[in-house]
Amino acid sequence: MENTKGFLEHLVERLRTQGYRLTPQRMAILSTIVYSHIHPTAEEIYQQVAADFPMISLATVYKTLNVLKNLGIVAELQMDGSSHYDRDLTPHPHLVCVQCHSIADLPPETMSKMSQEALSTTGFRALWYDIKIYGLCAQCQAQGEETADPLMAPCLFQSQTI
Template sequence: MAVSTSEQRLRTLIERLRARGYRLTPQRLAILQVLLRDSSHPSAEQVFAQVRRLYPTISLATVYSTLHVLKELGELLEIDCHEGFSRYDGRQPQPHGHIRCLVCRRVDDLPLGEGERLAQAVAAQTGYQEVRPQLLFTGICPRCQGGAEGEA
């Protein structure tokens, strides 16, 4: 029986957490599952709301600390969409571009293969280390294009 990409990704995250000495609590597992299932690039508050349905006593601090750990492990991409809060991508933690709808605020991945090459060039030119591209485009998504003029 073949293991899905999502299941394999979950196993990888669990192994990485355990290898660093972190306990896998039911709440932490639920956070991981939300991050892998939700392709909308949820905010911490959105992750919290989804996990809270299963675990009403979970705190927002638990969500933030788990997000921080995953980010430190390189298993979570934090996205600044200039909305006053961050969004998170646990499905594709490697640097890649994003596009945000100006109307509905949805965020989608952009398959830009040049990000790593560009980061290396910037590092070589500037002397900076650990350069990571964070590319964000904005526009109006196909779903919102119908009557969106003037609403953005």
Template sequence: MQQIEQIVASLRDEGFRITPQRIAIVNYLLKTEDHPSAELIHKVIRKRYPMVSLSTVYKTLDLLKEKKLVNEMDVEGEARFDAHTDEHINIVCMNCGKIDDIDEDSLKEIQVKAARKSKYLILKSSFELSGYCSNCKSKFQG
């Protein structure tokens, strides 16, 4: 997990401006256990900074994605964001929408194997499972 200071410093080093909007968004992403959508990020940030626009949230997320400081995943046509950028599995509850992270060492190996077999230069990976979480699954098993 990166620290806010490191991220700010590296952005500044690359010539990006450090704005309160950017700091607020990065801070929220670093602290939350959720995998929030752009809209949720916007809603949360607005409580403290009511002037922040949704388009700024999207722009900031684009920047952070490009710098590999956040991952983007897709849940039912909506993008969700995660500052946990190590390779891991995202597991989504199809009932309550919760998303858990699962660390799994073998993902790296699989990626290497896939690169070899396919001859692709691999730049991004996404491992996603979905189903019902322990709380919800009882409702669907009688």
């Protein structure tokens, strides 16, 4: 990541200029997201922040995440039933490993060609997108595929390699 420190300070400044108070809890939540590379869930953020603030409530995490989301400071990424949070607001595709559940990013340019070509005939005006590509990451392929997550079995059932 680029200069994460400066980036964090910039986000903090945005919070303040929008009239929000800068509490220790909010700082902790924001920096957890900014320094994380795993697109954490609310629960994961809560666990991490609770290491420093044992009294923090999950409700506070959710409230703060909604503030950050509505200010356009973090992006929400919905994955089968629960939300993950992404510090990167630029729309970009995600690669989701069905075995280790890792979520990787793909560069945003990947999408632009397709969207222009594909949408030109539909009359649809695209504003943003949500792309998830499910499969096996390089590591999990290397380890062999015999142990695919049974939770993902229903999804795999209906899939063919694309």
